[in-house]
Amino acid sequence: IERGDSEGIREQMEGLFAADITSLLIELDTDQAKYLVTQLETTTGAEILADLDPGERRDFLKAFTSQEISRYVNIFDSDDAVDLLNEQPIQVREEVIALLEDREQARFILDLLHYDEDVAGGLMQKELVKANVNWTVNECIEELRKQAEDVGRVYAVYVIDDNGILLGLLSLKKIVLAHKNTKIQSLYDKDVIFVETYRPAEEVAELMQKYDLDTLPVVNVQGKLLGRITIDDVIDVITEQASSDTMAMAGITGEVEEDDTILQQTKARLPWLLVGMMGGILAAKFIGFFEGDLKVVPAMAAFIPIIGSTGGNVGIQTSSLVLQSLADKSGLDSGLGYRLLRMLAIALINGLIISSIVFGFNLLIGNEIQLALVVSAALMSVVFLASFMGTVTPIALEKIGINPAVASGPFITTANDLIGYAVYFGLAHLLLDL
Amino acid sequence: IERGDSEGIREQMEGLFAADITSLLIELDTDQAKYLVTQLETTTGAEILADLDPGERRDFLKAFTSQEISRYVNIFDSDDAVDLLNEQPIQVREEVIALLEDREQARFILDLLHYDEDVAGGLMQKELVKANVNWTVNECIEELRKQAEDVGRVYAVYVIDDNGILLGLLSLKKIVLAHKNTKIQSLYDKDVIFVETYRPAEEVAELMQKYDLDTLPVVNVQGKLLGRITIDDVIDVITEQASSDTMAMAGITGEVEEDDTILQQTKARLPWLLVGMMGGILAAKFIGFFEGDLKVVPAMAAFIPIIGSTGGNVGIQTSSLVLQSLADKSGLDSGLGYRLLRMLAIALINGLIISSIVFGFNLLIGNEIQLALVVSAALMSVVFLASFMGTVTPIALEKIGINPAVASGPFITTANDLIGYAVYFGLAHLLLDL
Structure with a gap:
């Protein structure tokens, strides 16, 4: 199937989920894999790149130009984009950011690059839907419509005041069930759990497990809403934590894996x-x-x-x-x-x-x-x-x-x-x- | 604060999340703890009971009558209700089910009691929102309104045919953004990932991690929608898996803990x-x-x-x-x-x-x-x-x-x-x- 027939490949792959194609990819050599990925739609390609293990992705992307990488990073969630860029040499990183078409994405990424990987700021993504507390449900839905493309999974809309301070949240369920002209003021839930950017990742994982949260808003010291952490990123933290404890028991330091050098x-x-x-x-x-x-x-x-x-x-x-x-x-x-x-x-x-x-x-x-x-x-x-x-x-x-x-x-x-x-x-x- | 002042307790506890009260509870003796829980609203009490560790809950509930337990189980999610009942002696279990006011809940629980704890059927809950593929968005919102109280977090509405066979799903985001008279038929996402009831829990965890899912619908062998598994239950599976591997490494069999006999x-x-x-x-x-x-x-x-x-x-x-x-x-x-x-x-x-x-x-x-x-x-x-x-x-x-x-x-x-x-x-x- 491999050599040449790009139409055939695209058709075959259309029925598959990105995660399945990723599993397939691992069996190909780098050139074949690159050929396959570039034949797919950009969104599917981006999902596949986001799925790959950090080590494998670093090796795989050596076959790509900064221009090609930027096409995919452009539509990544901002947290995944930062993870990918952090694996790259500084020069590639700068080039990719400069080449990004979506300038908002570039700004998001530059914001997030400040944070260490193992604190709340390093886990958060900038993509979220926020609504001013003085809006009506209808205005909120309009905002949602504008953001819908960028924000993969919404879970809830965050409610802020005029200064961007986090006040609470409004679940999608409430929005669906509310009347269009109701004020958000009278509808939103003030009991919101949040973290500051500098909190360690383990604390984030504990909080989200303890309170059974799907997303956790991240604020700065003044309480201004900066981003959100989604549950799938926290599952990774939990799995890594367990694995590094096992490794410590076995007398192995650091995050080494069997296929490292x-x-x-x-x-x-x-x-x-x-x-x-x-x-x-x-x-x-x-x-x-x-x-x-x-x-x-x-x-x-x-x-x-x-x-x-x-x-x-x-x-x-x-x-x-x-x-x-x-x-x-x-x-x-x-x-x-x-x-x-x-x-x-x-x-x-x-x-x-x-x-x-x-x-x-x-x-x-x-x-x-x-x-x-x-x-x-x-x-x-x-x-x-x-x-x-x-x-x-x-x-x-x-x-x-x-x-x-x-x-x-x-x-x-x-x-x-x-x-x-x-x-x-x-x-x-x-x-x-x- | 402990003896007597029920008004004061309720006021103090009102500002706290259930998970925080649970942490407090652990420091009290059984009688004090029972007194505290019974002073709270039934929904808060139920959340606390759902939060407790299985072993602690079994001991704690010895102080409750079947009548009292049934008041809380009545408003549990069905999967949590089954977990709690499985820890009880058979007599208590039967009494509680017989005493349940919500007869639908009783039916749900009897359904779920069939399944082993470590298969998909044992992880699922019956609470979900489903919509017939021939409905309009408006009818779907009506159904959502009816179910809103029972189904804690909605995530998505499952789309079924007249025979209850799972066809796909419709995200809340799409519902919010759609016109009221649109047919579900033209809106829903047919690429849905599901499991059969008999699949092992580890496979469920792998699937949900691989495809980044918040919920996973569970079907029987004919493809009929029976329930859904939510991500928080799967986090428990992942954590238990990691812990049992560590224990195996240390030469400890079974799920024993430091405070077991x-x-x-x-x-x-x-x-x-x-x-x-x-x-x-x-x-x-x-x-x-x-x-x-x-x-x-x-x-x-x-x-x-x-x-x-x-x-x-x-x-x-x-x-x-x-x-x-x-x-x-x-x-x-x-x-x-x-x-x-x-x-x-x-x-x-x-x-x-x-x-x-x-x-x-x-x-x-x-x-x-x-x-x-x-x-x-x-x-x-x-x-x-x-x-x-x-x-x-x-x-x-x-x-x-x-x-x-x-x-x-x-x-x-x-x-x-x-x-x-x-x-x-x-x-x-x-x-x-x-």
Whole structure:
């Protein structure tokens, strides 16, 4: 289908949604993909470009001239336009903005480029419908008609005063049901939730989830309406947040992905591997002190792995549960003391079961009862210590303003391991009369 | 403020949003909270009950009679009503449904109770506005007026034929801008995306994200319109999905939370701790075979931890990256071979750096060069093996239909540990002439 037949392509693609064509595109090489996109209507092409992953889009657009890019950016929503331009080299960015036919769009974009990506200002779009509080419903509908083309999804009309200060909102449902000559003044909803431009993206996501909002108006410090954030942008924030927490748990920093360059991946991964390595070296040095003991009871060495892995597993489980309830702000905030008490009760049960089984195993394979006692006592202590660390660390990290998700990561696991070995060899040295 | 002054409470609470009162409520004991809620208007009370976490709501509603519950359920959205009723004992559930004043609501609820929670049917609500394709815009507005009270947010009107088959949709924006006598036939959008009731919740979430939808109509196998799913319910699905993946990584099964009972938590955690323990026992048995070697070179024992932890860390990093790109369906699907090649390249870099440092450390503390070589060679192999396992396992699990997130969990980590020890002791036995 690929070479040449532009009529055929356009016909075939007409029945498809832009998102479907995007999925198709990924299987083509850059030249074929560019050919396909340029054959489509500009609006469809723009939707496809807006859909693409940032990394893929950056690579794909290298095949386009600034002139070609500007044709699509011209009809983008302003927030998506800014995202796209931020991925481009400065020169391309400036050229595209200069080439934009829609001068209002250019002004919108220049406004939005000021804001960081991770604050409310960086999430908002300038496209919205606003109505003066002194208008009638009819005037409001006229304004809507004028804006209809630019504003993709309307949800609601924002009501402002003569100075552009946000007063409230008027849902489309109310507009449909109202009489044409009713004053907006008597109709609009004054209970409006809004954010200032500098609020962090996570706070925006929380607000919109808490109050079940489709859109959230953004104002400056004087309360002047500047833009709106729509729910689909916030879904992206939520998904990214969850993914970056998972990555932090796995010992990966930054927003690296599997298809990033080898250098980027190494930069994201090596630091944590080195943390683990340092832990391993410390463990080696520490166990080295007990070389004499190991010479006498070499069977001791066999239980080094189970001490380390049990501490690690219990620590990760505990901190993940604490992290989950820290993230879930609507959850009951039982105090630290109560939390610890419950954690320790669970540790008692798990610890007793595990150390009894291991005790039985030790007797079964004919190890001496003293060694069996030492191993099980060490396991018990390790379960308790890991539960304690797993509860306290995320809470402490959150208190001092560090992302608590790192508490399930390599750093804490390594610390737990070291504590475990210390307990094990310490107990062994004392109890085995070495 | 608490005891008695109902007027004062109502006045104070009037200015607040329901979600804010919910946050307040959590700090009160059950009796105070019930008193507060019953003093509020029924609609506010209903919003608060809809907001509460399932577990907290179940406990809180124990203080209410079926009669009292039915007053609130009467004005719930049907999907929220079903969620609430599913948490109640069967007797309460039946009583509440029988007591409902709004008989249409009772019918809606009985319809929805059929569906599992995790399919499209279990997410949908029956409240929606539909219009016959032969109507005019004016008739459509009349219908909207009738339904306005029941349907919280409208977004769009669904267009159906005489048999109730879904044909398309009409956005509120189009209704506002159209002339009253226009036929819907000439106005509505035929490109409508819908799901069947039996589709899994994750598929619904993917669809709504892919096509940026606010609502998704749900149909039966004949294409008859049965309900709609709104974006806020899907945000919950996305958040739960992310959280259950994190929990799977941490070795916790099911939807357990920190404030669940000790028994529930033990049930969710113990199985994975036992997996880790079994791994530890296997490792102990395995290392036991080399007791003779350890007697000769006790320094070998000191490096057991670093072998285990490096394998574990590399494995988790690798599988998390692969998991991320498996979950991100829009990502480029480079074949398994290319993936492995990249992973191994990264393993080469990380492995070389780590094993060189450890080699240096060994010489520095005066260990023999043979032992240093064995440790570094084992580290190198472990990094490669863990990268390989971390890449292949999630892909294989996904192929056979198991949640690949468990690939970052205790099971794989344990397997990686065991392989690591095998390589280490095997190499040592061969190279140290034991």
